[in-house]
Amino acid sequence: MHDIRAIRENPAAFDAALARRGMGAQSSEILALDQARRAAISQAEAAKAAQNAASKQVGAAKARGDEAEFERLRALVAEKKAEMAALEEDARAGDAKLTAILETLPNTPLAEVPDGADEGDNVELKRWGSPREFDFQPVEHFEIAGVARDMDFATAAKLSGARFVVLRGAVARVHRALAQFMLDLHVEDHGLREVNSPVLVRDEAMYGTGQLPKFAEDSYRTTNGWWLIPTSEVTLTNFAAGEILDGAALPLRFCAHTLCFRSEAGSAGKDTTGMLRQHQFEKVEMVSITRPEDSLAEHERMTRCAETVLERLGLPYRTIVLCTGDMGFGAQKTHDIEVWVPGQGTYREISSVSVCGDFQARRMTARFRPTDGAKPEFVHTLNGSGVAVGRCLIAVLENGQQADGSVELPEALHPYLRGRSRITPEGELA
Structure with missing residues (x-):
């Protein structure tokens, strides 16, 4: 949510920021609604004052027997009461219209974010590792002999429809090991606090992080x-909703491994084979809640946390900064990390790490007190994948595939697999 005071103070800058995201000017309509709403509030307050003043005089007129003045004042009290009620309703209606506009406008990008229309204008920041040179033609994850039997899309389709998968045996074990490895890394090495949180939430929680009302069709509702x-x-972000946090306790850093659900509205025809784009998937998520002055440094820190997952697994990746036209709704700045997938011969997104400034905090009224007795301020929020478990499984399988259909697994996973280091061509751990 945007700060209406900032729009009042510099409407041109607000419109220029939205223009970088491909949007037309919004400030004129916003400020007209804001002015009308504030005028109604001011007039309602004036009517209330007039009502109170007349009320005080009614008794005096009655006491001195001035019946005409008594009736005039009583009528004035009733008139001002009705006028105040109408103006208050106008103010409420104006506030609702103003909120309806503000809650659907995306966050404004930081100055350092590159301008651009779409993913073609994103800027690469770094690469790590070199894609493996195969002495055979690598295949996609679901085509590997040792994997195909236990990555079952047909049974999933019978149970649930398209874009679901059933994992069995060694593949399921590796998937579970990846999630456990990520959690341990983030908790033990990166200092995040592990959380087991619900996967069912109220409207308010979805609204607070920006999924509602604009993106309702992208999610499932019971x-x-x-x-x-x-x-x-x-x-994780809504832990701070409605709170005034102790500034000395910030930053708060959380991670959680959960099921995630997306309708994939608007993605018809994209990644219809394999596990890349599913309605149900698992992810290890990272969230930080910080002081405003610390959020950009925290963004870099969280990006390194996600990159470290891939480095420990020996997976080549590249990190990019998204341009203004490709950023998510709530982001001020986003780093995407893309892992190399040999089966497609390209890099694919596996983590997205965003700093949101106070955009989400305003929606959920999440604040902190900088020092004892100081006025509360809005926190800054950040989120990032640490990383998507299914996509990491894809990368592990494709990068480790062998000519005979087996898969060599990263050393970092061996302790989680009781020392086993490979999936055989027959689909067994060995």
């Missing part, structure tokens, strides 16, 4: 009104 989370960013 018949009794709960939402299935698209990411545990929703739950």
